[in-house]
Amino acid sequence: MGKRTWNLAGALLPAITAALLLIAFYVVFLEVPTERTMGVIQRIFYVHVPSAWISFFAFFVVFVSSLAYLATGQARWDWAAVSAAEIGLVYCSIVLTTGPLWAKPVWGIWWTWDARLTSTLVLFMIYVAYLLLRNAVSDPSRRANLAAAVGIIGFLDVPIVYMSIRWWRTQHPQPVIAGGAGSGLDPEMWRGFLWCLAAFLSLFAWYFRERYRMERMRAELESLQREMSPRP
Amino acid sequence: MMVFALILIVIFSFAFEPTAEETRRIAGGLLWIAFTFAGILGLSRSFARETTNECLQGLLLTPAGPGAVYLGKLASNVAFMLAAEAVVLPIFAVFYNIGLGSRFPWLAGILLLGTWGFASVSTTFSAITANTRMRELMLPLLVLPISVPLLIAMVEATATWIAGEPMREAYLWLQLMTGFDIIFTVASLLLFPYIVEE
Amino acid sequence: MRNLFWAYAAVWLIHLGYLFRLASGQKKLSDDLAALKKSVVERER
Numbered sequence: 216m217g218k219r220t221w222n223l224a225g226a227l228l229p230a231i232t233a234a235l236l237l238i239a240f241y242v243v244f245l246e247v248p249t250e251r252t253m254g255v256i257q258r259i260f261y262v263h264v265p266s267a268w269i270s271f272f273a274f275f276v277v278f279v280s281s282l283a284y285l286a287t288g289q290a291r292w293d294w295a296a297v298s299a300a301e302i303g304l305v306y307c308s309i310v311l312t313t314g315p316l317w318a319k320p321v322w323g324i325w326w327t328w329d330a331r332l333t334s335t336l337v338l339f340m341i342y343v344a345y346l347l348l349r350n351a352v353s354d355p356s357r358r359a360n361l362a363a364a365v366g367i368i369g370f371l372d373v374p375i376v377y378m379s380i381r382w383w384r385t386q387h388p389q390p391v392i393a394g395g396a397g398s399g400l401d402p403e404m405w406r407g408f409l410w411c412l413a414a415f416l417s418l419f420a421w422y423f424r425e426r427y428r429m430e431r432m433r434a435e436l437e438s439l440q441r442e443m444s445p446r447p
Numbered sequence: 448m449m450v451f452a453l454i455l456i457v458i459f460s461f462a463f464e465p466t467a468e469e470t471r472r473i474a475g476g477l478l479w480i481a482f483t484f485a486g487i488l489g490l491s492r493s494f495a496r497e498t499t500n501e502c503l504q505g506l507l508l509t510p511a512g513p514g515a516v517y518l519g520k521l522a523s524n525v526a527f528m529l530a531a532e533a534v535v536l537p538i539f540a541v542f543y544n545i546g547l548g549s550r551f552p553w554l555a556g557i558l559l560l561g562t563w564g565f566a567s568v569s570t571t572f573s574a575i576t577a578n579t580r581m582r583e584l585m586l587p588l589l590v591l592p593i594s595v596p597l598l599i600a601m602v603e604a605t606a607t608w609i610a611g612e613p614m615r616e617a618y619l620w621l622q623l624m625t626g627f628d629i630i631f632t633v634a635s636l637l638l639f640p641y642i643v644e645e
Numbered sequence: 646m647r648n649l650f651w652a653y654a655a656v657w658l659i660h661l662g663y664l665f666r667l668a669s670g671q672k673k674l675s676d677d678l679a680a681l682k683k684s685v686v687e688r689e690r
Contacts, residue, residue: 285638337595340592344585344592348585348589351579352578357644360644361579361642368593368631368635369593375623375627375630376595379595382619382623386603
């Protein structure tokens with residue numbers, strides 16, 4: 216990506232994101248009808264489910280970046296991986312916070328061991344461990360290698376985690392948090408959902424650019440420091 | 448490691464009345480918790496030992512390549528865990544009044560699949576965390592979430608076995624464990640050279 | 646409904662918190678870089 220495009224993105228992304236967020240907010244709160252059974256609380260759905268999709272997408276980016284890093288050895292893929300992992304965790308936190316806040320009024324309990332929510336929790340733990348591992352390794356190239364391995368293994372595990380928890384849940388059924396993104400969603404609701412998804416995706420892109428830039432600066436700082444300090 | 452698993456099982460007996468009907472239902476889970484935690488403790492030493500005297504670099508010089516080092520480590524870790532399980536299992540059966548005789552091959556199969564999967568993940572992450580800060584904490588932090596599918600499958604399959612239900616019902620879990628084992632062993636083999644790279 | 650409010654409040658807080666982290670992280674790094682580069686120049690003098 217050329218320098219000009221990069222700088223352009225830096226200026227445009229916040230603006231586009233803000234615009235999309237405003238539109239999404241308007242659509243979700245003023246246009247979409249209130250859900251019949253759950254009432255107003257269902258509007259959490261518009262932030263809960265798109266965030267889950269974005270966090271999953273982020274972890275996919277970690278996976279691809281990790282593979283690219285191991286294949287090419289170029290540090291920028293490592294920068295991409297850590298950026299995507301961090302942002303993925305941000306969206307994951309949103310899913311895990313809005314989930315119980317939605318569940319309590321609807322089901323009377325904070326946590327229902329719902330397959331999707333529980334999988335998100337396990338995912339959260341895997342990528343927190345990913346970030347903690349990165350913090351525990353000082354040498355940049357070793358750190359990148361080890362992180363890439365975890366990034367790949369972690370993502371390969373994701374579908375398996377989801378399936379296993381789902382099958383576990385069918386043996387011991389419990390309430391489900393959302394009736395699935397596709398299960399009989401009103402076309403009006405789809406609009407709200409899609410606008411939110413677009414806004415969050417734009418937000419992801421903006422976060423990613425900034426976090427990547429931060430990582431690039433850190434790499435520059437680290438290499439300058441190493442140059443300056445005499446080798447033992 | 449054996450001793451630790453036994454201690455856990457004894458403590459579980461205090462926490463959960465072993466003769467009660469409910470405990471029979473969770474007995475499978477208790478057994479696997481004991482094996483899992485003991486396993487992590489035991490296996491964390493697996494690569495830690497290699498860091499002294501640069502054993503690992505020496506091992507990697509063999510013409511067989513890093514993949515062979517991984518498989519060798521894995522095989523020895525599996526053997527190590529199975530040996531511990533072989534001792535702990537009969538004692539567990541005595542405490543929880545579970546007959547081991549009937550349909551034992553099924554239990555052996557579950558144990559083998561589960562132990563292989565768990566050891567393959569633990570061996571890989573043991574190599575990854577070998578030279579990192581807070582190594583003892585990082586290993587379980589990484590292994591346990593990744594192993595969730597394996598743990599669920601092992602507990603469910605064991606529960607089916609303990610309850611005397613037809614093993615046909617546990618096929619799903621056995622397939623999951625087999626798939627998990629294959630995927631993680633292959634992935635670990637492919638990633639191992641990068642993990643031990645200097 | 647109250648939980649709806651809390652949910653959206655939590656979402657805002659998390660996102661604003663992360664934005665703040667990004668901003669302060671970048672500022673610190675660029676300050677450190679500037680300081681380091683300056684000391685390199687000083688050293689070469």
